[in-house]
Each structure stands twice: as C-alpha cells, then as structure tokens.
Amino acid sequence: MDWTPYLAGLGIGILSWFTFLLSGRPLGCSTAYARTSGMIERAIRGDAVLEKSYYRKFVPQIDWEWMLVLGIVIGAFITAIMQGEFALIWVPSTFEAAFGSSSLLRLAVALVGGVLMGLGARWAGGCTSGHGISGTLQLAIASWIAVVVFFVSGIIVAFLLYGVIAP
Amino acid sequence: MRERDGGALQRLRRNQSLQRLLGLVMGVAFGVFLQLGGVTRYDVIIGQLLLYDFTVVKVMLSAVAVGMVGVYLLIHLGLASLSIKPGSIGTTVLGGIIFGCGFAVLGYCPGTVAGAVGSGALDALFGGVVGILIGAAIFAELYPRLDASVLQRGKIPDTTIPELFGVHPRAVIVPMVILIVAILSGIEYLGL
Numbered sequence: 001m002d003w004t005p006y007l008a009g010l011g012i013g014i015l016s017w018f019t020f021l022l023s024g025r026p027l028g029c030s031t032a033y034a035r036t037s038g039m040i041e042r043a044i045r046g047d048a049v050l051e052k053s054y055y056r057k058f059v060p061q062i063d064w065e066w067m068l069v070l071g072i073v074i075g076a077f078i079t080a081i082m083q084g085e086f087a088l089i090w091v092p093s094t095f096e097a098a099f100g101s102s103s104l105l106r107l108a109v110a111l112v113g114g115v116l117m118g119l120g121a122r123w124a125g126g127c128t129s130g131h132g133i134s135g136t137l138q139l140a141i142a143s144w145i146a147v148v149v150f151f152v153s154g155i156i157v158a159f160l161l162y163g164v165i166a167p
Numbered sequence: 168m169r170e171r172d173g174g175a176l177q178r179l180r181r182n183q184s185l186q187r188l189l190g191l192v193m194g195v196a197f198g199v200f201l202q203l204g205g206v207t208r209y210d211v212i213i214g215q216l217l218l219y220d221f222t223v224v225k226v227m228l229s230a231v232a233v234g235m236v237g238v239y240l241l242i243h244l245g246l247a248s249l250s251i252k253p254g255s256i257g258t259t260v261l262g263g264i265i266f267g268c269g270f271a272v273l274g275y276c277p278g279t280v281a282g283a284v285g286s287g288a289l290d291a292l293f294g295g296v297v298g299i300l301i302g303a304a305i306f307a308e309l310y311p312r313l314d315a316s317v318l319q320r321g322k323i324p325d326t327t328i329p330e331l332f333g334v335h336p337r338a339v340i341v342p343m344v345i346l347i348v349a350i351l352s353g354i355e356y357l358g359l
Contacts, residue, residue, distance in 0.1 A: 001355055004203060004204060004205065005204050005205065005206075005222045005225035005226045005229070006225060006226075006229045006351075007203065007204075008200045008201070008203045008204025008205075008206070008226050008229075008230075009200075009204065009225060009226045009227065009228065009229025009230040009232075009233065010229055010230075010233050011196070011199070011200040011203075011230075012197065012200050012201075012204075012226070012230035012233075012234070013229065013230040013231070013232065013233025013234035013235075013237065014233060014234075014237065015193060015196050015197060015200065016230070016234035016237070016238060017234065017237035017238060017241060018193065019193055020238050020241055020247040020250075021176070021241055021246055021247055022176075022179060022180070022189055023180060023186055023189055023190070023193070024176075024180040024247070024248075024250075025250055026250050027193075027197065029276075029277040029278040029281070030277040030299075030303070032277075033277060033296075033299045033300055033302075033303045034303040034306070034307065036300055036303075037300045037301075037303040037304035037307060038304075038307065040300065040304075041304060041307075052307055052308075052310075053310060053311050053314075054306070054307035054310040054311075055307060062187065063183075063186075063187065063190070064186045064187060064189065064190035065190060066187075066190070067187045067188070067190035067191040067194060068190040068191070068193055068194035068197065069194060069277075069278070069281050070191060070194060070281075071190065071191045071192065071193065071194015071195040071196075071197065071198060072194045072195075072197050072198035072201065072278060072281040072282050072285065073198065073281045073282070073284050073285040074191075074194070074195050074198060074285065075194065075195035075196060075197060075198020075199040075200075075201075075202065075282070075285065076198040076199070076201060076202040076207050076281070076282035076283070076284075076285030076286050077198075077285035077286065078195075078198075078199070078285075079198065079199045079202035079203060079285075079286075080202055080207075080285060080286035080287065083202070085286060086286055086287050087286075087287045088287045088289055089287060089288055089289060089290070090289045090290055091290065092208070092209035092210050092213075092274065092288070092290065093210055094209065094210040094213050094214070095209065095213075095274070103290075106290050106294070107290060107293060107294050108294075109272060109273075109294070110272075110273055110274075110290040110291070110293075110294020110295050110298065111293075111294040111297060111298045111301075112272055112298065113268075113269050113270075113271070113272030113273025113274065113294070113295070113298060114269065114273050114280075114294055114295045114296065114297060114298015114299045114300075114301070114302060115269070115298045115299075115301050115302040115305070116265055116266075116268045116269030116272060116273070116298075116302060117266060117269025117270060117273050117275075117276065117277065117280075117295075117298065117299050117302060118269070118277075118298060118299035118300060118301060118302020118303040118304075118305070118306070119265055119269070119302035119303070119305050119306050120262050120263065120264070120265030120266030120267070120268065120269050120302070121262075121266055121269075121276075121277055121299070121302075121303070122262070122302070122303050122306035122307075123258060123261060123262030123265055123266070123306055123313070124254075124258055124259055124261075124262025124263045124265075124266050125252050125253070125254065125258055125259070125262065126252050127266070127276050127277040127278065128227075128270075128276040128277070128278060128279070129276075129277070129278045130252065131252065132227060133227060133230050133231060133234065134234075134250075135251070135252055136231050136235075137230070137231045137234035137235040137238055138235075138238065138249050138250070138251060138327060139235070139327040139328040139329060139336070139339055139340075139343070140249075140251045140252060140325075140326075140327055141254070141323055141324055141325075141326060141327065141328060141331060142251075142252055142253065142254025142255075142259050142323045142325065143251075143252060143254075144328070145254065145259050145260065145263070145323060146254065146259045146262075146263050149259065149260055149263030149264060149266075149267060150263050150266050150267050150270060151216075151267065152267065153263060153264045153265075153266070153267020153268060153270070153271075154216045154266075154267040154268075154270035154271045155216050155217075155218065155267075155271075156267070156271075157216075157267060157268050157270075157271035157272065158213060158216035158217050158271040159216075159217065161271060161272070162213070162217055
C-alpha cells in the first residue's frame, strides 16, 4: 500500500489549521486568478477597470492568497527537482496515448479547459481547494454540493473525451 | 461561536505585509504536499475522473478529515472562526457544472495547475494559467448581468451541516471521519 497520498493529505489538513489560526482564512486559490485578471486588465485599459463591480468586490491587488498560489509554484518546483521529476513537458502521457503527440492540439485543449475552469471557478465562488477542501472541512452545505457537482460533471466530460471523442 | 479577543492573533491577521509573507510560506508548503501527493500531474487527475486512479480522492478526503478535526478544535478553543462561502443553485450548481467541464478538459484545477507549472508542465502554464485568467476576466465582465439574473436563484443556506440540523459539530464530525476512513479503506481494499 502506498501511503504517500495520505501523507500529502495529512500535510494539507494540518496546513489548513495554520491558515485558520495565523491568517484567519481557509485555503483557496481561484480568487488569486480573478485579482490577476484585474491587474492585467488595469495595465491595459487603465484605472476605469477598478470601477467594475466584480473588481470592487475582489480588488486587483497582491494579497495573501495571491502569494499562496505563487508559493505553490515554488514548493512544487523544489519538490519536483528533489524527486528528479522536473521535466519541461507539453503533452502529458495519458493525453498523448489518446489524442497524439501534437503540442499545438494539447495547448488549444488546455486553453479551452482553462477558460472553462476560470469561468466556472469564479461562477461557483470557489475551486477544488476553496470549496473542495476548505469548505467541506468546515461542513459548509454549499461546498459539499459544489464538490459533488465538480466531480460528477468532470467525470461525465472525461468519459466523453476519452470514451467517445478519442480516436 | 465568537472568537476570543486574542490581541496578538488579531494583530498578526491584520498585518498585511506579514500576511503576504505567511501566504508565500504556506503556499510553498501546499505546493510541496500537492507535488508529493502526485496531484499536480495531468495523468493522475484524469485517472481520477476516469475512475481508475483514486489518488485525488485519497489526498482530498484525508486532508478534509484531518483539517475538520483541527479547525473545529480551534473554533472550540476560540482561536478561529468559520469562513463559509454563500451559495445558490444558480452559482454553486451552474458554476460547478462549468468548472467540472474545465476540470476534465484542462486536467488540472486552479491550485494544482500552479503546482504543475512548478514541475515543468508547459501546457499548464501556457494553456491552463492563461485560460483561467481569461475565464476569470470573462466572469468579471459578465458578473453584473449574471448577478441580476441566475446567481441569486435557489439560495442554499449559507451555514454548516451541524447548524442546519441544530446539533453539536461533534455529532457530525465523528460520523464524518468514520465515513471517510471507511471509504478510504474500501478504496484500498479494492486496490484503486
């Protein structure tokens, strides 16, 4: 039996104690992307962007959660290097086995998936961490509903992609 | 339950620059755990959605069980308070369906995509992160219209399961932890 996923889960669970205790907030990631979008829009279109009602709610600035997402990149990078698993890859092997080795195809698919994910995460008010871990561990009703919908919808689409569409 | 007026904790939480530093440190830890757990890999996430690799469920459920016990203990001691997201059918279910489509097509989520970038996945960076930023901007653009229409439909009580049933949190946490351990044992027994 491989205990690694449980040790990772144990670590994330304990980490959530500290986010509540020291920062007074739950683990979450998707708001950081909304703030970044706002910062990019502001750089392009100027301060008028700050008047958008959504960006009044989620002010485009670097906050705790933004730094958390940056930290994830760094933590995963260090760990991947130490595991000897760091590798610059365009096409993951499962994708390649079903859809071929075209980097361009994978990039296009990932981009479409990313847009849906960004839209859906903000629409649902949270992601796999904000709802899926932090909301469920607080026993929040909306979060338990969200995580079930995330997975049911994800499972159906994954089976369509790999069972029906894959050549 | 009201939080104890722990002056030092309150000052710490209000110190913006210190919080940014703490966010970075906690993020590094989060990234280490996500990478160790294997959930920064497309193959693992798709394996979960295709139901042949249960790594994602193992990581999530064990995090939820451990987190739940500790966080509710902190609340009981007056050292933390709940932070519940509001929801409705229009937000949680509709948004959740869109999220699920993105989850399967991208093969990462907003947290794990950052970890995937750290481990060298270029599809995660140039497809995933860029796409999520575009998606978030689209939502910001649509927000006033959506908020006036679908988002408010079918309010979900913004409360917790114990509060909904009017029971002590312990009465839900203990069975929930037992259930999670049973599910994980079942997954191991089946060799998934």
